[in-house]
Amino acid sequence: MTLYHDLKRVAEAEEVDFFGIADLSPAYDAILAQGGELVAAYPRAISIGIALLDAIVDQLPQRANPAVSMTYRRHAYDVVNQRLDYISSRLSSRLQKQGHRAFPVPASQRVDDERLCAVFSHKLAAHLAGLGWIGKSCMLITPEAGPRVRWATVLTDAPLEASGEPMPVACGDCQECVDICPVGAYSGQSFRPEDPREVRFDAHKCRQYFVELEEATGLSVCGLCLYVCPNGRD
Numbered sequence: 001m002t003l004y005h006d007l008k009r010v011a012e013a014e015e016v017d018f019f020g021i022a023d024l025s026p027a028y029d030a031i032l033a034q035g036g037e038l039v040a041a042y043p044r045a046i047s048i049g050i051a052l053l054d055a056i057v058d059q060l061p062q063r064a065n066p067a068v069s070m071t072y073r074r075h076a077y078d079v080v081n082q083r084l085d086y087i088s089s090r091l092s093s094r095l096q097k098q099g100h101r102a103f104p105v106p107a108s109q110r111v112d113d114e115r116l117c118a119v120f121s122h123k124l125a126a127h128l129a130g131l132g133w134i135g136k137s138c139m140l141i142t143p144e145a146g147p148r149v150r151w152a153t154v155l156t157d158a159p160l161e162a163s164g165e166p167m168p169v170a171c172g173d174c175q176e177c178v179d180i181c182p183v184g185a186y187s188g189q190s191f192r193p194e195d196p197r198e199v200r201f202d203a204h205k206c207r208q209y210f211v212e213l214e215e216a217t218g219l220s221v222c223g224l225c226l227y228v229c230p231n232g233r234d
Contacts, residue, residue, distance in 0.1 A: 122152060141231050
C-alpha cells in the first residue's frame with residue numbers, strides 16, 4: 001500500500017468526506033506572507049473535509065431560535081472541528097512514523113486579530129488539491145456539498161503527488177451569498193489568486209456582526225452565506 005492510500009484509508013475510516021493532496025509551491029509567497037516560515041517550509045498539504053449535516057444548516061434562517069443556533073454551534077462547528085483535529089493528529093503521527101515531518105493546522109484557530117486570519121488557509125489547500133473553487137463568499141465551494149464543509153490541513157514534507165488541479169470558479173452570475181449577507185461584507189467580485197481578500201470580503205464587518213450577536217443573544221451564529229449557496233442547498 002502506498003503512503004497516499006494508507007493515509008486516505010485512515011481518514012476515510014474516521015468518516016472524512018473529502019481528502020486530497022495539494023502542491024503548495026504555486027502559493028508559496030501567499031503562504032509565507034500569512035503564516036511565515038513556520039508553515040511556508042512545507043511543500044505539500046493534506047486537505048481533509050467533513051460535510052455538515054443539511055438538516056442543521058437548512059435551519060439557519062431561523063437562527064434566532066435558541067435551539068437552532070445552539071445545535072448549529074455545537075454540531076456544525078465545535079464537534080466537527082474536534083473530529084477534524086483528531087484526524088489531523090492521527091495522520092501526522094502516521095507521517096512521522098514513516099520518517100516525514102508533519103504539522104497539523106487546527107481546524108479553526110485565528111492567530112492574527114488584526115488581519116483576522118489563521119496561520120494557514122485551509123480553503124487554499126483544498127483548492128490546490130482540486131476539491132473545489134473559492135466562491136464570492138470567500139468559502140471553498142465543492143461540487144458535492146457546496147460550502148457546507150469544514151476543513152483541516154496537515155502540512156508535510158512527504159513526497160506525495162498532488163491529487164488534482166485547482167478548479168475554475170463556477171459561481172457565474174450568482175449573487176446569493178452577496179445579497180443575503182446581513183452586513184454587506186461581500187463585494188461580489190470573483191476570486192483571483194493575485195487579489196487580496198479585501199477585494200472580495202470585509203472580514204472586519206463580519207467579525208463586528210458576530211460580536212454584536214454575541215452581546216445581544218449570547219450566541220454568535222450566522223452562516224447565511226453557507227446556507228444559501230445553490231451548490232449545497234440543491
